[in-house]
Amino acid sequence: MAAYRRSQSGGRRLLIVSYHRVVGDFTGELQRSIPGLLISQETFRKHLEGLSAAGYDFAPLGEALDVMAGRRTARKDLCVVTFDDGYRDVYRYGYPVLKQMGVPAITYLPAALIGTPGRFNHDRLFHLLRLAQARNHRAVFDMMPAPAAELLDTVVSGRQRLSAALDDFIGQYPSTTLLETIDALEKTLGPGPDLLPEQGDLMDWDEVRQMVKDGFEFGAHTLGHVVLTHEPVDVVEREVRESKEIIERETGTTVRDFAYCNGWYSDEVIRVLVRNGFRSAVTTEDMPNRIGGDPFTLKRKVLWENFSVGVSGGYSQSLTVCQLDDCFGALGMRGPVYGRRPQRSQAMANTPLLFNPPEGVSW
Incomplete structure (x- = not known):
């Protein structure tokens, strides 16, 4: 070989x-x-x-x-x-x-x-979705952005494994949508120190x-x-x-x-x-x-x-x-996942940061 x-x-x-x-x-x-x-x-x-x-x-x-x-x-x-x-x-x-x-x-x-002290969006989403699963949390979906509601329903209902659902979600949406989903999940799960994952530093x-x-x-x-x-x-x-x-x-x-x-x-x-x-x-x-x-x-x-x-x-x-x-x-038993993708073309003036900096931190 x-x-x-x-x-x-x-x-x-x-x-x-x-x-x-x-x-x-x-x-x-x-x-x-x-x-x-x-x-x-x-x-x-x-x-x-x-x-x-x-x-x-x-x-x-x-x-x-x-x-x-x-x-x-x-x-x-x-x-x-x-x-x-x-x-x-x-x-x-x-x-x-x-x-x-x-x-x-x-x-x-x-x-x-x-x-x-920040964490990646993917680690934050994984952590929040695990919390929702553990609490069997079925949110009032019409109060959440559509992508967030769809992701939460997919995971809590068990239609797809958490990791697979998250992979698909990140592959579909831009970072602004990831942040909106994080915010929606945090509001749904309520305030508390456990909303930010300890791991992944x-x-x-x-x-x-x-x-x-x-x-x-x-x-x-x-x-x-x-x-x-x-x-x-x-x-x-x-x-x-x-x-x-x-x-x-x-x-x-x-x-x-x-x-x-x-x-x-x-x-x-x-x-x-x-x-x-x-x-x-x-x-x-x-x-x-x-x-x-x-x-x-x-x-x-x-x-x-x-x-x-x-x-x-x-x-x-x-x-x-x-x-x-x-x-x-x-042997043809597995093929690669190709990385070439179409590029989003429209310009965005005054685009906000694509992740949330921790409080008191600026770049």
Whole structure:
């Protein structure tokens, strides 16, 4: 399979793997967090060991881009480790493993949320919907915006699993609608300190700078985790430009790499990235990267804990290797979800922030 993938890719496998949260207590965190974002520290370490055993050299993104562009050759297949979102548990549980094993990595940051007590819209929605489920809360739907009422009814009625319903919702609506839904759910559930999730806290800038000092890289992931294809181009421009500026100011490094939220992109978004000095952008399209391929549509394999759980319920090295070598895709058992989307075109003057900053915080 590895030889087949090398021939498909132009001589070398260029695998980019993606993670979100590395956690110390997977079972406990699973009870309150979006499952597909989680991987235990133990499984994360085993992934890295398995990749090395499968013949990959771990490389910084820039080195992989040089090989992909034909500017240099690689003696072995290359693997690039990436993290989206800048969750603090990556600093707590992922970063020590990377340091110990000498594995480089790049983390894509939602720049305006780093160093604040804020939470992502998707984590807030997941938490609020769980509360509604636990209380079997059937709101007066005609008092809520239609999208919020539809989402709540779908989840509370059990017509769709919470994670799947939330994925579909985020894929359909812009960030302004997500905020309206959060506000509606909070009003429906009533006031209380439990409306903001405890989990899902993000790194602060001192933690980011410590990782930079140890040689780890950072890229941009918009200001507040915004799906750019849902937004007009003037908003895209601001999200791209200002996220880059903030990270560069806080870290003293040059930011040249970007991760699309939801993995979705368009030609318009790519043009904005090029105009602002970026050299690459990663998707969530699970496909091989090819020598000579487009650096602004880099393919990634998004991994979480259950990708490695075998029939016995424990960690399966064989299954993990099959996942990493994309055996199921090569056999036609699974296809990629493509990230190219149409771009919303109308301009919006005086567009508000696409997420709610915590009280007392401004950017």
